[in-house]
Amino acid sequence: MTAISMGKLLNLSRLAGPDGRFRMLAVDQRASMRATLAKRAGKAEEDVTFLEMAKVKALLTKTLAPQATAILTDPVYGLPYSALSLPSRVGLLLAIEETGYEVEQEDFQERRTVLLEDWSVEKAKRAGANAIKLLVYYRFDLSPETKAHQESIVREVGEACAAFDLPFVLEVVSYPLGEGSADSPEYARRKPELVIANAREFSRPGYRVDLLKLEFPADLKYTEEFCHKAFDGKTREPVYSLEQVREFCRELDAAAAVPWVILSAGVGIREFLLQVELACEAGASGFLCGRAIWKDALELYPDLAAMEKFLNEEGVYNFQRANAASMRAVPWFAHRRFAEGIVPAGIGPDWYRTY
C-alpha cells in the first residue's frame, strides 16, 4: 500500500472528478493575457488596468468553470475577483510564481523562475486552495547555475506543500536554446528528448511533486500526417510520424513516476484535442488547459458581452470536446505509483494524535 497524507489525499481527489480524471481549466495567465488585451484594445500593455484583467478572468471563470473538475487561477487578478463565480464543486489550484521569468542578461537566454512576492503556500492553503501550482522553465542542458536555481525553487515549494499538506502540481516547460524558434524543425526534433527528461527529473522523490503538468512531447505540426496545413494552414517539413509520437507519449508516461496531465501551451483547439487523446491513451490522467479552450474569445475584447456569448457557445463546446477526448485518461488513483493501493498515512487509533 502507498501511504498518502490526509491533506494531499483529500485535496488531490477534489481536483479530479468522481472518476479520478482531471479536467482542469487554467486562467492564471498574466503577461500573455495582458499583451493580448492591450493589442485588442489598441493600447500599450502598461495601460491595461488591473480591473480589466480581473474582469476577463472572472468572465472566463464564470462561463467555463462549470465544465471543469478544477480551476487554476492566480491570487493577483484571479482569485479575489473570481471567488464569487467559483462553483462550490470545482477544485481550486493557485499559482505561486511571478508571471513569466527573469533572464540574467540581455544575451543570456536561460529562464529563471521567481516566486510571487508577498504570497506563499501558507496563504494559499489558508485561502482555501486545494493545490499549489508552480511553473518552471527547464531543460537538462541548462547551465549548472540555472539548473540549481530552478531545482531549488521546486524543492522549496515542495517542502512548503508538504508542511501544509497540500498537493503540489508542478508545470515544467522547455524552450529553445540554440535550436532557433519554438516553431522550427530543429526544436520540434529536440522536443521529445527535452520533455521526457523534464518528466524524469521532477519525478524524483526529493521534489515532492504530486502531479506533473507536462508539455506534449512532440510538435504535431511537424508530423508526416499533420504537417500539410492540418492545424494552422501552414506547411512544414515532417520530422517524425504519428506512430513515433505515440511512442514519445509512452516514453513520457514511463518517465513520469507520478500522475500527470497534459498542458495546452496555447495551441489551437483541434491540435489540443489530438494531444489530449494521445496523451491519455499513453497514461495521462487528464488535462490542465487554458488558451486552447478560450483564447479565441480574447479576440473579441473589449466587447465583454460578445466574449461572454462566445465563451458560452464555443468555449463550452471546446471544453466538452476536451472532456470527451480525455475519457481514456488513467484515473489518478490507478497510476502505477499506487499499484499496491492507497492508504491514509498514519492510519490507526492514534492518527489524530500523531498527524
Next chain:
Amino acid sequence: MTAISMGKLLNLSRLAGPDGRFRMLAVDQRASMRATLAKRAGKAEEDVTFLEMAKVKALLTKTLAPQATAILTDPVYGLPYSALSLPSRVGLLLAIEETGYEVEQEDFQERRTVLLEDWSVEKAKRAGANAIKLLVYYRFDLSPETKAHQESIVREVGEACAAFDLPFVLEVVSYPLGEGSADSPEYARRKPELVIANAREFSRPGYRVDLLKLEFPADLKYTEEFCHKAFDGKTREPVYSLEQVREFCRELDAAAAVPWVILSAGVGIREFLLQVELACEAGASGFLCGRAIWKDALELYPDLAAMEKFLNEEGVYNFQRANAASMRAVPWFAHRRFAEGIVPAGIGPDWYRTY
C-alpha cells in the same frame, strides 16, 4: 456589502449545494454509537473495539455521503477510516470536541464541554476540513461558572477558526435542569425559550460563529396535533399548538443573526421531516442530521451486509425525503446577514499581499 474572508467564503460554499442550501450528514457520534453497538452485539461498551466503530462510520459514509452536500465526522474513528469513501464533491466538517461532556460532581448536572486532546483547528485545516464543528451544551440559566466555561471554549475555537480562515459551525444543545426528563411536558414547555436564547447568545459577533446548528425550538410530540401517538405510538399531553411552534421557529430565525441549520437529535425520521419543513419555512438554511436518517440501521448490527442493504434502501430514502423537505431553505448567501451583498474581504490589487 458584507465582507467575508476568502477561506471562510470558499469553504462555507463548499458545505452547501450549488443552491446555497445545506444537506449535511452527521456521523461524528461516538459515545451514543458505542452504546448502541454494545447493546446490539450483546457486550459491554468497553468491549466495542476501535475498528468496530471505524467500520460502521465508514459504512455510513460510503452509503449516505453521496446524498449529502457535506459530511460531519470525527478525527478519531471517522476520518482516517472513511477518507477513501468520501466523495470528492462533498464538503467535510470535522468535530473538535471530546465526545459527551463532563459533570463536576455526581449531584451537579451542568454539562461542560472538553476539547479533544491532541487535536486542533490547525490540524483539521491541514488535513483538508472545510469547517470546524463544536458542540456545546448551554442554557442561559446555568451557573456563572459553567456559562463562563462554555462561552470561553466557543470563543477559543472561534478565534482559532478565524486564524486559519475556516468556517466555524457551532452546535448548541439545551438540556433539562430541574424540569424532569427530556421527554416531559415541563421540559417541552421550557424548550422554545431555551433554544431561542441559545441562538441569540451565540449569534453575538464575539464568538465568530459562521453557521449555527440548532435544535428544533419545541417538541412536536407535545403539540395538540401530534401528541396522539403520531410519531412514536405514545400519547402525551399537549403543551402548544402547531401554529405556536411555527411562531417559535420564526422567533428562532429572528434570534439567529447568522445562517442556521436544524439538527435531528435522534428523533424519528417522520418527526424530523416535519422539523426540517417548519425550520426551513421559518428561515433555516438546511439541516445537519445524523441519527434520524441512519439510526435504524444500527439495529441490524453486527450484520454489516444487512446494514449496508438497509442504508442503501431506507437510509437513502430518508435522506432524499430530507433533501426534498429542505427545498424551501434559505440559501446561506440569502440570509439577512448578507442582505447588502457579499464581497471577499480585502478585495483589491493588494489582496494577495495583505491577506
